Structure formats: structure tokens, C-alpha cells
Amino acid sequence: MPRPMTIAEKILAAHAGLDEVAPGQLIECQLDLVLSNDVTAPIAIGEFRRIGVERVFDPAKVVLVPDHYVPAKDIKSAEQAKIVREFAHEQGITHYYEVGCMGVEHALLPEQGVVGAGDLVIGSDSHTCTYGALGAFSTGVGSTDAGVGYATGRAWFKVPESLLFRIDGTLRPGVSGKDVILHIIGMIGVDGALYRAMEFTGEAISALSMDSRMAISNMAIEAGGKAGIIEVDDVTRAYLNGRVERPYTEYHSDPDARYERVYHIDAADIEPTVAWPHLPSNTHPVRESRHIAIDQVVIGSCTNGRIEDMRAAAEVLRGRTAAPGVRCIVIPATQEVYRQCMAEGLMDAFISANCAVSTPTCGPCLGGHMGILAAGERAVATTNRNFVGRMGHPTSEVYLASPAVAAASAVLGRIGLPEDID
Numbered sequence: 001m002p003r004p005m006t007i008a009e010k011i012l013a014a015h016a017g018l019d020e021v022a023p024g025q026l027i028e029c030q031l032d033l034v035l036s037n038d039v040t041a042p043i044a045i046g047e048f049r050r051i052g053v054e055r056v057f058d059p060a061k062v063v064l065v066p067d068h069y070v071p072a073k074d075i076k077s078a079e080q081a082k083i084v085r086e087f088a089h090e091q092g093i094t095h096y097y098e099v100g101c102m103g104v105e106h107a108l109l110p111e112q113g114v115v116g117a118g119d120l121v122i123g124s125d126s127h128t129c130t131y132g133a134l135g136a137f138s139t140g141v142g143s144t145d146a147g148v149g150y151a152t153g154r155a156w157f158k159v160p161e162s163l164l165f166r167i168d169g170t171l172r173p174g175v176s177g178k179d180v181i182l183h184i185i186g187m188i189g190v191d192g193a194l195y196r197a198m199e200f201t202g203e204a205i206s207a208l209s210m211d212s213r214m215a216i217s218n219m220a221i222e223a224g225g226k227a228g229i230i231e232v233d234d235v236t237r238a239y240l241n242g243r244v245e246r247p248y249t250e251y252h253s254d255p256d257a258r259y260e261r262v263y264h265i266d267a268a269d270i271e272p273t274v275a276w277p278h279l280p281s282n283t284h285p286v287r288e289s290r291h292i293a294i295d296q297v298v299i300g301s302c303t304n305g306r307i308e309d310m311r312a313a314a315e316v317l318r319g320r321t322a323a324p325g326v327r328c329i330v331i332p333a334t335q336e337v338y339r340q341c342m343a344e345g346l347m348d349a350f351i352s353a354n355c356a357v358s359t360p361t362c363g364p365c366l367g368g369h370m371g372i373l374a375a376g377e378r379a380v381a382t383t384n385r386n387f388v389g390r391m392g393h394p395t396s397e398v399y400l401a402s403p404a405v406a407a408a409s410a411v412l413g414r415i416g417l418p419e420d421i422d
Helices: 008-018 042-052 075-091 105-111 127-132 145-150 177-188 210-224 236-240 307-317 335-343 345-352 403-412
Strands: 026-030 033-037 061-063 120-123 137-141 152-157 161-168 196-201 227-232 261-266 274-276 283-287 296-299 327-330 376-383 398-399
Touching: 008 026, 008 120, 008 137, 008 161, 008 196, 026 137, 033 042, 033 105, 033 145, 042 075, 042 145, 061 075, 061 105, 105 127, 105 210, 105 335, 120 127, 120 145, 127 137, 127 210, 127 227, 127 236, 137 227, 145 152, 145 307, 152 403, 177 210, 177 261, 177 274, 196 210, 210 227, 210 236, 210 307, 296 307, 296 403, 307 327, 307 335, 307 345, 307 403, 335 345
Parallel strands: 033 061, 033 120, 120 137, 161 196, 161 261, 196 227, 296 327, 296 376, 376 398
Antiparallel strands: 026 152, 274 283, 274 398
């Protein structure tokens, strides 16, 4: 009989062709997908060329999504996107998403049914861990590993230890998946899950939508996590069935699987939370942050640019306007989310609130474009990182929050909650 295993261990064992694996074991695995974007793909393509292989291992399993600096903000970014475009056409890449039919990669792939439960995915972007919300093992790698993945469809892994985060009880009204993951990162620190598979379970997780679950898995890397996994349940199946393009496999942790550590969290203890500069772990309740005036709000990104996030922001902004002196930028994460915003009247709420609405792009999240901060400016953002200079000038500041808190802050001109608005 194989040893009891966690979800992460079972997926890695299956893709290595082994009955069982154990933490610390080095294994070579067959990959289901290899992902890159306009920043990382050109380097990976260069490595692919250097290997001397003429064709990618499977044009249906290499995914290229220009999303960071597109629509191209300058000549350099245009050249980067051109390299990706030409390689995609040369190789006949099935999942290449150009401007106008693209989106922020980690929102786009689940939406389009490219990733399924049980998949093993590497991506040359650290937030590839998002797909753990679908019951996949997905992780970020360097561009060299991605280039080798293009060529061989294989990658080496050291099997990680697993940490279990059990969140039981009922979340307070207004508390979202973003608040859950900020609470956890604040609790364990930015290296609290270093090269560990973070597994999230419990009554509070089961009650969350897929959009909220993806926000949680997306930020596993901000605690150092190798992956952020949520087991498949009826919510997952309802999302995947009829959407995912190929059969998927469910893996569930054995009841007696060994975890390096188990964290028990009472959902009622989680408040609407903000991460102050300059680390995602520098968390504070919103109630302790109301004195902080802001210059800009960004609602979007691979963390919180999905339709549920747009709805939460629009609910707060509808019938109101951004405070004088506050720039509010809304970026739906995909074209489909953009279209749905229009169909539901959310765009009217945003524009009437004096928001700038962008086509899908990572843009300001990484200090790319569409909302760079000047010296000393402060932003509330639904993004995932707030490092020094992350969104612009080194003296600027980024406060991470949920869409509802970000929208309320735009109206108030300071950090706050929807109920703080008169």
C-alpha cells in the first residue's frame, strides 16, 4: 500500500509515474501545461532556441499570454510582445491570446477551461499558484525551466512538505477570500510557507466561491508557498464541468496524510484586512487603518479582477463618486469579465463614479503602466504585492485590500469600509 499522501504529493506522484512520493524526494514529472507571458516568454524562447529543439513538445500544452505591458506601452514592450507573437505563430500554439481576446493570465486560463483539477502546471510567473484553487498543483518557475518545459514537457521537482490551513466557522459579512489570505500571511509571515504546499480546507473555505478561492491560492506565493491547493468539491465541479477542455482528475488528501504543520483558524477572527507597506505580511484590520489618506485606487489584477470582484466594487461605487483628488482605476481581468460588466451595468456604475476603466492588463500591479505612482503617493490596490517601488516611485506606498475596501476607500479618500460611507 502507498503511504498516506496529501493532494500535492498525489499529483506529483501521478505525474512522475510513481505509486508514492515523500517530502524532500527529487522527481522528474510530465507536465500538463507550461505558461509564460510577455515579460518571461522572450527569455524562455531564447533558452528553447539554445537547446536546439525545433518544435515545442505539444502546441496545445504551451500557453502564451501577453498581459504585463500590453497594450504595448512603449517600443521595448512592443518588441517583447512581438517575440511572443511570432513564436506562437511559428509553433502553432493553440493557447495564444492576443490583445483584444486576452486577459490577465491567471484569470484567463481557468475561465477558458485550459486548466483542470489534477493538472501539473508550471509557469514563468510567480502567481501561477492560482490554479491550486481548481485542485491542481501549479507553481511558478524561472524562464529557463519554462524554456526546457516548452521543449520536453518535463520538469524536476523536490516534493514539498505540506501545511494545512483549516478555517472553520462562518466568515463575517464583508470578509472575502482576499481578507482570508491576508490574515494568513500576516499570521505566518512572507516566508512562513517557504517551499511548502499550502492546503486550505474547512467550513469557511467550502462556503467560498471559485473567485474567492482563486484569490486565496493566488497569494500563496506571498507566504513563500510552492503551491496553494484547495480540494475539489461541488463548487469546483460546477465551475469545471462543461468548461475544462479535457478530462480532469480529482485528488483528495488521505485522512491520515502527514502535514508538517496544521493551522486551525476560527473564521470569526478574520476581519476586513489591509496590508500596509512594504510587505503583504504587514497586515492590519481596516478599523485600524482609517486615518490613512490615499491618492489612487486600483481594482483588478490576477488576484481580484474577476466578475465577483467587479460586482463587489460596483456595489459600493454605484450612486457615488471617487473623492476629489483620488484616481480610481478599474481593470477587468479578462475580455469576458469586461463584457459581463457591461451586460450587468457595472461599467455605468464605474464611469459614473469617475473611474478610469481599462482593457485587461497587469499594468499598474507591477509598475508597468496604467497607473504609476509618483513620489510620496499612496494607493489602495486589490493586487498582491506592495514592495518598495512596486507600483512606481520608491517613496510611494501600496496598501493591499479587497475590492469592497478599495472601492470604499476611493469614495472616502482614505482607507475605510463600505459602512463608513455616509
